[in-house]
Amino acid sequence: MYIHQLPLWPRFSYNKDILGDLLANVRYQQGKLLGKMLQFGFELREEATLRILTEEIIKTSAIEGEELSVEAVRSSIANRMGIEIAGLNKADRNVEGIVEVMLNATKDNIKPLTKQRLFDWHYALFPTGRNGMHKINVGSWRKPENDPMQVVSGAYGREKVHYEAPSGHIIENEMQHFLDWFNNSNNENPVLKAAIAHFWFVTIHPFDDGNGRIARAISELLLARSEASPQRFYSMSSQIQKDRSKYYEILENSQKGNLDITEWIKYFLETLSLAVLDSENLLGNILAKAKFWDVFKDQYLNERQKNIINRLLEDFEGKLTSSKWAKICKCSQDTAIRDLKDLIEKGILKKDDLSGRSTSYSLVEY
Numbered sequence: 001m002y003i004h005q006l007p008l009w010p011r012f013s014y015n016k017d018i019l020g021d022l023l024a025n026v027r028y029q030q031g032k033l034l035g036k037m038l039q040f041g042f043e044l045r046e047e048a049t050l051r052i053l054t055e056e057i058i059k060t061s062a063i064e065g066e067e068l069s070v071e072a073v074r075s076s077i078a079n080r081m082g083i084e085i086a087g088l089n090k091a092d093r094n095v096e097g098i099v100e101v102m103l104n105a106t107k108d109n110i111k112p113l114t115k116q117r118l119f120d121w122h123y124a125l126f127p128t129g130r131n132g133m134h135k136i137n138v139g140s141w142r143k144p145e146n147d148p149m150q151v152v153s154g155a156y157g158r159e160k161v162h163y164e165a166p167s168g169h170i171i172e173n174e175m176q177h178f179l180d181w182f183n184n185s186n187n188e189n190p191v192l193k194a195a196i197a198h199f200w201f202v203t204i205h206p207f208d209d210g211n212g213r214i215a216r217a218i219s220e221l222l223l224a225r226s227e228a229s230p231q232r233f234y235s236m237s238s239q240i241q242k243d244r245s246k247y248y249e250i251l252e253n254s255q256k257g258n259l260d261i262t263e264w265i266k267y268f269l270e271t272l273s274l275a276v277l278d279s280e281n282l283l284g285n286i287l288a289k290a291k292f293w294d295v296f297k298d299q300y301l302n303e304r305q306k307n308i309i310n311r312l313l314e315d316f317e318g319k320l321t322s323s324k325w326a327k328i329c330k331c332s333q334d335t336a337i338r339d340l341k342d343l344i345e346k347g348i349l350k351k352d353d354l355s356g357r358s359t360s361y362s363l364v365e366y
Helices: 016-037 042-063 070-081 093-107 115-125 168-184 190-204 211-226 236-242 244-255 262-295 303-313 322-329 333-345
Strands: 150-153 160-164 349-351 360-363
Touching (some): 016 262, 042 070, 042 093, 042 211, 070 093, 093 115, 115 168, 160 244, 190 211, 190 244, 190 262, 236 244, 244 262, 303 333, 303 360, 333 349, 333 360
Antiparallel strands (some): 150 160
């Protein structure tokens, strides 16, 4: 028997004694992080949000086994936030869709969650009406003729059923109950509400596909609401992705359990706590970047140089070489070498000591 088959579904309960300290700690961490971010200027907070939302979207898709281009996601978010970043290309429609969903959830977190809003999110996720070769019902609840809706794993003929969702015949009523609770239970602690909403939505599994991503977008909406801020400074999905098997294990166990969902909420709060703590690394990078540009604010740099330096200050992969410079900036090798030489003369870059087939460069410590 699954949890949605129990007579009192969905009257969830949880142990406040077990969760009290965890919840208080998470709320303290959220407040502390927001306090730190308020010390930054608006542009730095926007940049932090850009990086966090990029991470969130990449990881929420990775949880479902879909790999997105970091550059494409970053470009799409930057364009929508009005942030100018050199060298970024237009993203494809699939990337634009998940970006639309996440920005709508976080930027408009005060607006009610409605049936039409969820349908719009679903349209955005599946603009072609397909997931790969599979045709799906887009912008509508799943149909009874597609029952049973099962979460399975394993090779064909040896599948293991992890979960079976409610019949398509009752999805309309199930979702109306969920939305009524979501929009009217304002006395619920917003962080606890985020945990319950995530679990409740993904347990109903109202769409043919995309339920996990939409459940996590709903969580992000409520977390943004809990902080009274559309700006995001930590990524829950990044933490979930680090141990994806645990996420699915807790979900499965809770969906096969009773209406006491303490273990799920405990997992959610612990994951949220780790996400907030992990944001310290981001803050360190943002501060370092601000310090760098303050030190060299009087130096003239062309757009190619600014682009590469910003990448070095963020998440540049591997060693910087003249050939990599030329490829990223779409310029000639001679232009790349001139740019590099100019930065060395200005004391911004240095040649690395290690010799090899190609000379590499790194930022000077300051």
